Amino acid sequence: MPHIKNALLRFRIIDRALRNQYKPYPSKAMLREACEEALFGGVDGENICDSTIEKDMFAMKMEHDAPIKYSKKYGGYYYSDEGFSLDEIPLNESDIEAIRFAANTLSQFKDVGMFRQFGFAIDKIVDRVNISNDINDKSIERFVEFETPVSSRGSEFLNPILTSIKDGTILYFDYESFQTQKRKARKVLPLLLKEYRNRWYLLCYDLVKEDIITYGLDRIYDLQKSEEVFRSPVSFNPDQFFEHAIGITASNGKPETVVFKADNVAAKYIESQPFHASQKMVKEGKNKSTFEMNVFISEELIRALLSYGGELIVLEPPLLVDHMVQRVKAMVENYQYKV
Numbered sequence: 001m002p003h004i005k006n007a008l009l010r011f012r013i014i015d016r017a018l019r020n021q022y023k024p025y026p027s028k029a030m031l032r033e034a035c036e037e038a039l040f041g042g043v044d045g046e047n048i049c050d051s052t053i054e055k056d057m058f059a060m061k062m063e064h065d066a067p068i069k070y071s072k073k074y075g076g077y078y079y080s081d082e083g084f085s086l087d088e089i090p091l092n093e094s095d096i097e098a099i100r101f102a103a104n105t106l107s108q109f110k111d112v113g114m115f116r117q118f119g120f121a122i123d124k125i126v127d128r129v130n131i132s133n134d135i136n137d138k139s140i141e142r143f144v145e146f147e148t149p150v151s152s153r154g155s156e157f158l159n160p161i162l163t164s165i166k167d168g169t170i171l172y173f174d175y176e177s178f179q180t181q182k183r184k185a186r187k188v189l190p191l192l193l194k195e196y197r198n199r200w201y202l203l204c205y206d207l208v209k210e211d212i213i214t215y216g217l218d219r220i221y222d223l224q225k226s227e228e229v230f231r232s233p234v235s236f237n238p239d240q241f242f243e244h245a246i247g248i249t250a251s252n253g254k255p256e257t258v259v260f261k262a263d264n265v266a267a268k269y270i271e272s273q274p275f276h277a278s279q280k281m282v283k284e285g286k287n288k289s290t291f292e293m294n295v296f297i298s299e300e301l302i303r304a305l306l307s308y309g310g311e312l313i314v315l316e317p318p319l320l321v322d323h324m325v326q327r328v329k330a331m332v333e334n335y336q337y338k339v
Contacts, residue, residue, distance in 0.1 A: 010035045010048075010056050011064070015086040018068065018079050022160040022225070025076030028053050060086075154200055154217025158193065160225050161202060161217075165190045170207070172224040175215055183221060188213070189230040192238050196248045203241075205234045212236060214248055246276055247300030255296050259316040261288045266311035275304055290315075302327065 013035045017026045026034070032053045033043040040047045057077070060066035067080040164171050171190055174183040188204035191212070195201070200217040207230075244255035259282075262270055267289035271281060279293040295301060297320050305312060306327060314324050 006039060007056060007059070009039060010052075011060055012086060013038050014053070014056055014060065015066070018077060019085060020159065021156070022163075025071050025074035025078055027076045031057075031077070154220060157217050157220060157223050158200065160223060161190050161193060164225055165192070168229050170226045170228040170230055171204070172226060174221040176219045176221065178219070186215070188215075189234060191234065191236050194238075194242075194248060201248050203236075203238075205230075205236070212241075214250075244276075244278070244294060244296050246295055246298060246304060249296065249298040249300055251296045251298070253296070255294045256317045256320065257292060257294055258297075258301070258314070258320060259290065259292050260305065260312055260314045261290050262308065262313075263288055263311045266308050267291075270308075270312075275301070297323070 014031050017023070017031055017034045020026070023030075028050050032045070032048050032050055035053065035056075036045070036048045037043050057066075057068050061068055064086060066086070067084055068077055069080045070077055161171065168189070171186075171188050173186055173188075175186050176183045187207045188202075189207065190202055190204045192203040193200060194203060202215045202217060202220070204213060204215065205211070206213040212234075241250050245251075264285075264287060267281070267284075270279075270291065271289075274293075276293045276295050278295065279291055281289055282292045283290040297317075302320075302323055305314060305324065314321050
C-alpha cells in the first residue's frame with residue numbers, strides 16, 4: 001500500500017515540476033531528484049530510479065490524460081496543454097488515502113526542530129484528512145469550516161527566490177508602490193522569505209539602497225534570476241533582526257518599552273494571544289490589567305493596539321501615545337457627521 005500511496009504523491013510532484021515556469025523542460029533525472037527529495041529528503045537514487053519516473057508518467061497519461069510530451073530541442077518533458085494540472089482533477093479515494101498517509105507521516109516529525117515552525121500547518125492537514133473517512137460526505141462543508149486565507153499573487157516566486165537565497169545570487173524585479181502604483185526596478189540579494197498574515201515577504205539587501213529592505217511578493221513583477229554571485233558578506237541574522245518586531249517591520253534602532261492597560265475581558269484575550277513574546281502582565285487590577293513589552297514602534301503594532309478600540313489605552317512611551325491620539329482623532333473626525 002505505501003508504494004501505491006507514494007506513486008500518487010509522485011504524480012503530484014511530477015505535475016508541479018512540469019508546470020514550473022522557472023525550471024521548464026525538466027529531464028527524467030530532474031524529475032526523479034524532485035520526487036526523491038520531497039519524499040525521502042535526498043537525491044542519491046537509493047529510493048527512486050529513472051524507470052520509476054517513466055512508469056509514473058505513463059500512468060499519468062493513462063489514468064489522468066496528462067498531455068506529457070518530450071522536447072528533443074530542450075532535452076526535457078513538458079505539458080503540450082499549458083493549462084493542464086492534476087490540481088483540477090477531483091481527488092479519488094486513493095488520492096485521499098495517499099494524502100492521509102503523507103499527513104500522518106509528517107505528523108510524526110512536527111516537533112523535530114526543522115519542522116517545528118510548520119507544526120500548525122501540519123496539524124491542519126491532519127485534521128482535514130482525518131475528519132471523515134467518507135470523501136463524498138458533503139455535510140463536512142456545512143458542519144466544519146476551516147479558516148481560508150485570501151489568496152494573493154506572488155507565491156509563484158517562492159521557488160526561484162529560495163533557489164537564489166541558497167545560491168547567493170542576485171535577483172532583478174520591478175516593484176510596485178502602494179502609494180503611486182508606479183513600478184521601479186530593483187536589484188537585490190535575497191536573504192529570507194517570511195510569511196505574515198497569509199502574505200509572503202522577501203527580506204533582501206538592496207544593492208542600490210545599500211540596506212536591508214522588505215518587499216511584498218504580491219507587488220513584485222517580472223522577476224529575473226541571474227547567475228551573479230554577490231561576493232561581499234551581508235551581516236543578517238533573522239532571529240536578531242525580528243527579535244523586537246511585531247509583524248514584518250523591523251528597525252535598526254532601539255526597541256521601546258510599551259506599557260498599556262486593558263479591560264479585564266480584553267486582557268484575557270491579550271494574555272491568551274500576546275502581541276509579542278516579550279509581553280507580560282505587570283499588574284492585575286479589579287477592572288483593568290497592565291501589560292508591558294519591549295518592541296519596535298511600527299505600523300503593525302499601532303494597528304494591533306487599535307484593534308481593541310476603547311478597551312485598551314497606551315500609557316508609554318510618549319511617542320506611541322501621540323501616534324495613538326492622532327489616529328483616534330482622525331477616526332473621530334471621520335465619524336463627526338454621525339455624531
